Amino acid sequence: MAKAFGIVTSTPRRVKVAGLQDYRSAGAISMFGRYRVIDFPISNLTNSGIDNIQVYIGGKYPRSLVDHLGTGRQYNINSKKGRLQLLYCEEDTRNAVYNTDVANYLANKDYLDRMDAEYVVITPCYMIFKEDYSVLLQQHIDSGADVTMLYHKVNNARDHFLNCRVLTVDENQKVTSLAINHANKQVQNIFMDTYVMKSELFLELVQKTADYSSTFSMSQMLESGLGETDLDIRGVQHKGYFAAIADLDAYYEANMELLDQKITKNLFTADWPFYTTTTDACPTKLLAESSVKRSVIADGCEVAGDVENCVIGRGVKIGKGAFVKNSIILSYCEIGPDVHVENEIVDVWTKIRRTKELVSPAGKVGFVRKSDLL
Amino acid sequence: MKQGNMLAMILAGGRGSRLHELTSKVAKPAVSYGGKYRIIDFPLSNCANSGINIVGVLTQYESVLLNSYVAAGGRWGLDTKDSGVFVLTPREKAETGLDVYRGTADAISQNIDFIDQYNPDYLLVLSGDHIYKMDYAQMLDAHIKANADATIAVIGVPMKEASRFGIMNTDENGKIVEFEEKPAQPKSNLASMGIYIFSWKLLRKMLTADMKDPNSAHDFGKNIIPQMLADGRTLLAYEFKGYWKDVGTIDSLWEANMDLLDKNDSLDLGDHGWRIYTADTSTLPAYVGENAETDRVYITQGCDCEGKVTHTVMFTNSRVEEGAEVTDSVLMPGAVVEEGAVVTRAMIANGVKIGKGAVVGSADSEHIELVSRNVKGVE
Numbered sequence: 001m002a003k004a005f006g007i008v009t010s011t012p013r014r015v016k017v018a019g020l021q022d023y024r025s026a027g028a029i030s031m032f033g034r035y036r037v038i039d040f041p042i043s044n045l046t047n048s049g050i051d052n053i054q055v056y057i058g059g060k061y062p063r064s065l066v067d068h069l070g071t072g073r074q075y076n077i078n079s080k081k082g083r084l085q086l087l088y089c090e091e092d093t094r095n096a097v098y099n100t101d102v103a104n105y106l107a108n109k110d111y112l113d114r115m116d117a118e119y120v121v122i123t124p125c126y127m128i129f130k131e132d133y134s135v136l137l138q139q140h141i142d143s144g145a146d147v148t149m150l151y152h153k154v155n156n157a158r159d160h161f162l163n164c165r166v167l168t169v170d171e172n173q174k175v176t177s178l179a180i181n182h183a184n185k186q187v188q189n190i191f192m193d194t195y196v197m198k199s200e201l202f203l204e205l206v207q208k209t210a211d212y213s214s215t216f217s218m219s220q221m222l223e224s225g226l227g228e229t230d231l232d233i234r235g236v237q238h239k240g241y242f243a244a245i246a247d248l249d250a251y252y253e254a255n256m257e258l259l260d261q262k263i264t265k266n267l268f269t270a271d272w273p274f275y276t277t278t279t280d281a282c283p284t285k286l287l288a289e290s291s292v293k294r295s296v297i298a299d300g301c302e303v304a305g306d307v308e309n310c311v312i313g314r315g316v317k318i319g320k321g322a323f324v325k326n327s328i329i330l331s332y333c334e335i336g337p338d339v340h341v342e343n344e345i346v347d348v349w350t351k352i353r354r355t356k357e358l359v360s361p362a363g364k365v366g367f368v369r370k371s372d373l374l
Numbered sequence: 375m376k377q378g379n380m381l382a383m384i385l386a387g388g389r390g391s392r393l394h395e396l397t398s399k400v401a402k403p404a405v406s407y408g409g410k411y412r413i414i415d416f417p418l419s420n421c422a423n424s425g426i427n428i429v430g431v432l433t434q435y436e437s438v439l440l441n442s443y444v445a446a447g448g449r450w451g452l453d454t455k456d457s458g459v460f461v462l463t464p465r466e467k468a469e470t471g472l473d474v475y476r477g478t479a480d481a482i483s484q485n486i487d488f489i490d491q492y493n494p495d496y497l498l499v500l501s502g503d504h505i506y507k508m509d510y511a512q513m514l515d516a517h518i519k520a521n522a523d524a525t526i527a528v529i530g531v532p533m534k535e536a537s538r539f540g541i542m543n544t545d546e547n548g549k550i551v552e553f554e555e556k557p558a559q560p561k562s563n564l565a566s567m568g569i570y571i572f573s574w575k576l577l578r579k580m581l582t583a584d585m586k587d588p589n590s591a592h593d594f595g596k597n598i599i600p601q602m603l604a605d606g607r608t609l610l611a612y613e614f615k616g617y618w619k620d621v622g623t624i625d626s627l628w629e630a631n632m633d634l635l636d637k638n639d640s641l642d643l644g645d646h647g648w649r650i651y652t653a654d655t656s657t658l659p660a661y662v663g664e665n666a667e668t669d670r671v672y673i674t675q676g677c678d679c680e681g682k683v684t685h686t687v688m689f690t691n692s693r694v695e696e697g698a699e700v701t702d703s704v705l706m707p708g709a710v711v712e713e714g715a716v717v718t719r720a721m722i723a724n725g726v727k728i729g730k731g732a733v734v735g736s737a738d739s740e741h742i743e744l745v746s747r748n749v750k751g752v753e
């Protein structure tokens with residue numbers, strides 16, 4: 001029996017991936033051709049030996065995420081001993097202030113109470129990184145801390161990670177402050193929305209937060225109590241690849257960045273597979289007239305045109321004479337003959353046939369709606 | 375779906391010795407094909423797509439990998455309450471000791487008890503080593519409509535090649551009047567595809583008798599079918615139109631892979647109405663590098679293509695490094711062509727590495743070169 005169970009939280013209200021998130025929860029957003037963002041946190045948990053996992057699903061459009069997760073078998077979860085539990089939480093549409101992680105926990109409190117693991121690992125659905133929680137849990141136990149918070153040090157916080165929280169630690173790694181990134185400093189510790197603590201303490205904190213304010217999230221509660229609390233809250237620095245898919249630019253950058261094979265090889269290693277759901281797509285055909293450069297291309301595609309610096313999802317058709325550059329084309333799209341697409345994110349099932357020129361300025365990526373015809 | 379009235383048995387015990395080293399450790403049905411598949415994915419996916427729920431797979435030669443592969447029936451969706459893929463290897467029995475399968479018919483005879491558990495009306499017998507997409511439910515409809523005792527799927531082959539096949543001579547209603555194995559002077563071009571539907575009650579009776587016949591080779595083509603004809607039974611030829619390939623040799627396996635490179639190939643693996651299912655691998659999508667040149671390439675998950683690749687099928691996790699040239703070739707799963715190596719008209723076996731600057735195969739060779747061991751680079 002694993003010592004910990006896992007929680008993958010639903011998208012915090014400050015996270016807004018414009019366009020993509022209009023139709024689906026952030027965890028269900030397609031990543032790097034064949035993954036969904038949520039594949040990364042769930043694979044981290046199962047690779048760490050945690051196979052009792054609760055996924056909290058908020059928002060108006062749970063279908064995409066529920067479809068994708070299914071029974072969780074693809075994540076290597078033993079279907080008898082382990083469990084991937086999908087917990088739905090209704091959002092307050094009149095006032096978003098009520099939509100917090102704590103509200104989600106309370107709505108599903110029965111299922112939390114029944115978890116009998118001693119510890120809980122809480123991780124967000126919209127961040128991409130590799131972390132062995134069996135190591136982090138041991139570190140947490142050895143340190144004697146009450147709460148361990150994972151962070152990543154960055155040097156571009158002025159114009160990145162704007163919807164994330166930042167934290168500071170003292171020389172003993174005790175967390176001394178926690179706040180929204182105000183973009184006033186380049187070097188910051190980005191809080192990875194990931195906690196380790198005892199299940200008992202977690203339930204206590206949930207109740208305490210709810211009693212304190214109905215609009216508070218757990219991180220807000222910890223933030224407001226820092227300094228006066230008796231809790232020993234420590235930070236652990238994460239090393240390696242890290243991305244927060246917290247807005248559309250971050251989404252675009254993360255995909256483009258992974259075209260660099262050095263970065264990809266850091267995140268994707270043979271000993272730490274990231275699992276996803278197969279669609280049983282056949283391989284991809286690169287036809288005689290095609291040219292593909294520095295691109296990632298998923299299965300089931302048929303390419304007759306030119307592709308440069310792109311991430312191409314499953315089942316995409318790119319016609320003869322088409323030119324697609326610096327773009328992310330999501331699954332089942334069609335780029336017609338002689339169409340020029342540059343600096344765009346094209347959402348699923350869209351056909352670009354008649355609009356022959358679809359070019360956004362560099363540094364200002366465009367978004368093309370799903371199931372559209374252009 | 376609830377269990378239907380037809381059960382399938384796939385004959386997957388053959389070695390396929392003309393595939394040389396490709397089958398030195400695995401049975402032919404487990405050989406890789408088409409970038410991400412194994413040959414046996416085709417009959418298994420056809421069964422799943424035809425609504426057949428119970429599939430027995432009869433294995434014998436080098437069966438360890440094949441057994442574990444097919445036992446995970448979930449890959450083809452065959453792991454529900456009423457469905458399953460069952461591995462049937464020769465077993466020790468109380469009265470006879472351990473018998474290997476003596477022939478195709480014997481493999482079924484030795485598993486009558488398995489089939490009886492499900493008590494089907496019809497038995498579909500398939501060979502596990504052909505590439506094709508076929509709806510067996512339609513074939514069953516034809517079998518029932520003709521009130522046949524057995525139905526054999528046939529395909530028209532070029533007349534000049536007909537003497538390489540088992541040929542069915544039929545009357546104007548498609549009834550089989552004569553069966554000739556590899557005839558010198560073929561009278562028809564309808565070749566048996568090794569796909570049979572039998573009415574189970576009759577076949578069961580015939581198999582029970584055949585088991586006891588010391589002069590029988592216990593083979594469908596040599597014994598059971600001729601016996602049925604001699605008994606005046608109704609045998610229907612069911613003509614299949616579409617892509618079908620016996621991939622029994624290195625050349626034909628290579629050809630079947632090359633067939634996928636045409637823009638409108640007739641196998642059409644991208645057909646969403648009839649998908650072929652296979653094992654899922656946790657690998658990144660294919661990556662095509664900055665200096666890669668690709669022209670007619672079939673490429674899949676886990677591939678890394680950085681060199682010049684022309685008219686080639688790249689299987690899962692295969693890699694072509696910068697400056698390497700690969701033409702008219704098949705790179706099996708995990709094959710690596712290092713910097714500056716040149717590969718032409720060759721099939722590089724699973725996990726084999728072609729070292730830096732090495733040259734393998736040639737453009738004017740009569741046969742495709744199978745490379746099943748690492749080739750050292752030129753220093």
